Amino acid sequence: MKKKKVAFYTLGCKVNFCETEALQTLFEKAGYSVTDFDRPADVYVINTCTVTGISDHKSRKAIRRARRRAPGAIIVATGCYAQGFPDEVEAMEQVDLVVGTHGRENLPQLVAELEQDRSPRQLVRPYGDSCTFEMLPPGRRRGRTRGFLKIQEGCNQGCTYCIVPAVRGPLRSLPPEEAVARAQAMVESGYREIVLTGIHLGLYGAELEGVTLAVLLEELERIPGLLRLRLSSIEPSDITGELVERIIASEKICPHLHIPLQSGDGEILSMMNRPYTPEEYLYLVRWLRSMKSDLAISTDVMVGFPGEREENHRRSLAFVRSVNFSRLHVFAYSPRPGTPAAEFPGQVERAVKERRSREMIELGKKMAASFRRKFIGSRQEVLIEKVSGQDSQFFGEGFTPHYLRTRVSLDGRGRGWTGKAVEVIIEGEEGEFLRGVPLRQT
Numbered sequence: 001m002k003k004k005k006v007a008f009y010t011l012g013c014k015v016n017f018c019e020t021e022a023l024q025t026l027f028e029k030a031g032y033s034v035t036d037f038d039r040p041a042d043v044y045v046i047n048t049c050t051v052t053g054i055s056d057h058k059s060r061k062a063i064r065r066a067r068r069r070a071p072g073a074i075i076v077a078t079g080c081y082a083q084g085f086p087d088e089v090e091a092m093e094q095v096d097l098v099v100g101t102h103g104r105e106n107l108p109q110l111v112a113e114l115e116q117d118r119s120p121r122q123l124v125r126p127y128g129d130s131c132t133f134e135m136l137p138p139g140r141r142r143g144r145t146r147g148f149l150k151i152q153e154g155c156n157q158g159c160t161y162c163i164v165p166a167v168r169g170p171l172r173s174l175p176p177e178e179a180v181a182r183a184q185a186m187v188e189s190g191y192r193e194i195v196l197t198g199i200h201l202g203l204y205g206a207e208l209e210g211v212t213l214a215v216l217l218e219e220l221e222r223i224p225g226l227l228r229l230r231l232s233s234i235e236p237s238d239i240t241g242e243l244v245e246r247i248i249a250s251e252k253i254c255p256h257l258h259i260p261l262q263s264g265d266g267e268i269l270s271m272m273n274r275p276y277t278p279e280e281y282l283y284l285v286r287w288l289r290s291m292k293s294d295l296a297i298s299t300d301v302m303v304g305f306p307g308e309r310e311e312n313h314r315r316s317l318a319f320v321r322s323v324n325f326s327r328l329h330v331f332a333y334s335p336r337p338g339t340p341a342a343e344f345p346g347q348v349e350r351a352v353k354e355r356r357s358r359e360m361i362e363l364g365k366k367m368a369a370s371f372r373r374k375f376i377g378s379r380q381e382v383l384i385e386k387v388s389g390q391d392s393q394f395f396g397e398g399f400t401p402h403y404l405r406t407r408v409s410l411d412g413r414g415r416g417w418t419g420k421a422v423e424v425i426i427e428g429e430e431g432e433f434l435r436g437v438p439l440r441q442t
Contacts, residue, residue, distance in 0.1 A: 006032040007041040009062045012049025014197045014232050016079055018148035020047045021139025023078075023107065029137065030108035037066070043074045043111055048081035048089075050163060052334035056081055060092065067094035074114050078104060083167040084338075086124035100124040101168055102134045127169030138182040145385050145398075145419045147191040148232070151179050151216070152198025157235070159262075160273045160344075161305065163336040168199045171206050176216050183220050192383055192419055193228035193254075194220070201231060202238020213238075214246040221252050227383065227421055228401065230254040233300075236261075236276050236284055248291055254401040256296040256326070257288070264319025265312040268305050271344070278319050285323055296371065296402040298327035303360055304353030305333045306344035313356050321363060326371040326402070328364025332357050372404055372434055375426050382406045382424050382436060384417045396422065397433075406434040 006027045010020040023045060024034050035041050044066035048059035059081045066075050076097045077089045083100030090098050096114055099107065103125055114121070133153055154171040155164050174182075183194055196213075198204060205211030213231075220229055229252050234243075236259055247253045259281075263269050266277050276284075288295055301320060303313065320328065332353040335342040384396035387410065394410040396417050408424055410417055424436030 003031060003033045004043070005035045005039075005041040006043040006045065007035050007037045007039065007066070008045045008047065009037045009066070010047045011055055011058055011062065012047070012051060012080065014148055014195065015150055015199060016047050016049060018139065018150045018197050019079075019136065020045075021148070022136035022150075023047070023104065023139075025137045025139050026105075027108050032108070037062075038069065040070050041073055042070075043076065044070070045076045045078060045107075048077055048079035050079075050081040050084045050167060050336070052331065052336075054334065056085070059089075063089075063092055063094050074111055074118075076107070076111065078107075080164070080167040083124055084163055086122050090120065090122040096120050098122040098124055102127070102131060105135060131169055131172065133172045133174050138185055145191060145383055146193040146195060147186050148195045148197050149179065149183055149186065150174070150197045152201050152204040155200040156203075157200065157275070158273055160271065160340040161302070161333060161336065163339055164199060166338060171200065171203055173204050173206070173208055173211070175208070176205070176211055176219060179216060180219050180223070183226065184223050187223055187225045190419060192226070192421065193230060194226065195230045195232050196220075197232040200235065200238075202234040202243075212240075212242065214240070214242040217243075217246050217250070217253060221250055226252060228252055228254055230403075231257060233258040233260060235259070236281055239284060239288070244288065244291055254403065255292055255294060256298070256401065256403040258298045258300075259284075260300040261320070261323075262300060262302050263305065263308075263312075264301070264316035264323075265308075268308055268312050268316065271307055272302075272305060272341070282319075282323065294374075294402070296326040296404075297323070298329070298403070299323075299325050300329045300331070301360055301364075302331055302333050303356040304348040306341055306348065307346035308333075308348055308356075313359075317359065317363060320360070321367075324370070325364070325367050327368050328360065330357055330360045330364060368432070369429075372429055372432075375400070375402070375404060375434060376428060378426055379439070380404075380406065380424055380426055380434075380436065382408055382422050384408065384420050384422060387417050396420075398422075400434070404434055405432065406436050408436045408438055410438065 046062045049055040074096045077095050078099045082089050082098050151174045154169045204213040380400040382398045384398045387396050396408040423439045426434050426436050428435045
């Protein structure tokens with residue numbers, strides 16, 4: 001009998017992408033084959049995002065696109081937009097099933113029930129204090145060298161602009177023994193690098209006795225065959241001496257931390273309810289660099305928060321410039337219904353936000369280029385993720401431990417390089433890539 005096909009579309013953060021891979025595995029175990037989203041399928045699963053109004057719009061657009069592609073298919077909307085605004089998603093005539101950000105372990109069975117009765121269903125459940133970690137199967141994709149492992153869920157920080165606590169629920173962690181088992185399975189399936197993800201990753205283990213992120217990292221480092229561990233994002237207040245000592249002492253944990261800033265202006269940080277000042281953030285960065293001078297530090301910066309005057313924006317620009325990040329992710333403030341900031345006075349005009357975004361993005365490009373160029377002439381290890389080229393000209397693409405995308409000139413064959421860790425000499429740069437020549441492979 002011909003296998004049914006399922007297609008996925010993912011918006012938003014690394015946690016969403018990690019969950020999509022898990023849902024793919026869930027459907028494969030149920031007998032489906034995974035196909036591209038732009039191809040005909042029997043089921044389309046859209047993993048939505050609601051971090052901004054643009055994310056909502058993109059989520060709705062993907063849902064409509066799936067229906068146009070296959071008028072008779074079952075359309076499933078899941079993820080943060082579905083969790084936060086279930087009635088709005090259910091009202092879309094294209095949607096057959098709405099589920100949120102938890103309780104998806106039986107999703108293929110729910111789809112099977114819909115095949116018998118095509119009455120649209122909305123099954124989003126509100127979060128309670130007693131909810132547990134969603135135990136989806138670990139996602140494993142063939143040919144991938146870098147995989148994501150979700151180990152933490154939920155957030156309690158209460159930033160005034162953020163809807164995430166409402167759509168992700170309370171803090172909860174994947175038990176450490178399960179995290180290690182899943183990481184081992186990922187390595188056995190071919191992954192060389194594992195990226196640990198979570199909504200509030202630094203609070204991993206907060207509700208478990210004697211468990212911290214640093215303790216888990218030490219356990220994961222012992223896995224044979226694992227080349228690298230990387231942290232996806234960690235809040236400034238969660239960076240402890242124990243964690244830094246673990247990172248510095250490790251040969252597997254990548255020297256790259258993504259530490260969200262959001263604004264370099266103290267007045268705006270206070271209105272955001274962020275639990276630090278610019279001075280405290282700068283002290284943290286200087287401490288980290290005193291421990292490891294070449295540490296890559298990337299960040300998120302928001303522009304156009306309600307009440308942000310031009311002088312606030314200028315102070316934020318100056319602060320970001322003084323920190324000299326390795327990479328900058330810039331986004332404009334977007335009001336989220338139900339959050340305090342959506343009701344704040346002084347909402348910034350769209351044109352002003354767009355101009356401030358361009359200025360911050362341009363600064364980010366300059367800092368990224370400056371950081372990249374520090375590595376020209378050095379030896380770096382590049383984990384090859386894909387190979388392109390033809391005849392005798394092949395190039396491998398991958399990342400260094402500092403999360404620098406690098407293009408490597410390979411010898412006259414294109415096969416067998418994916419998944420290899422190649423030591424290279426960095427000779428220069430090509431656009432946003434570094435350019436390297438291999439010395440050896442492991």
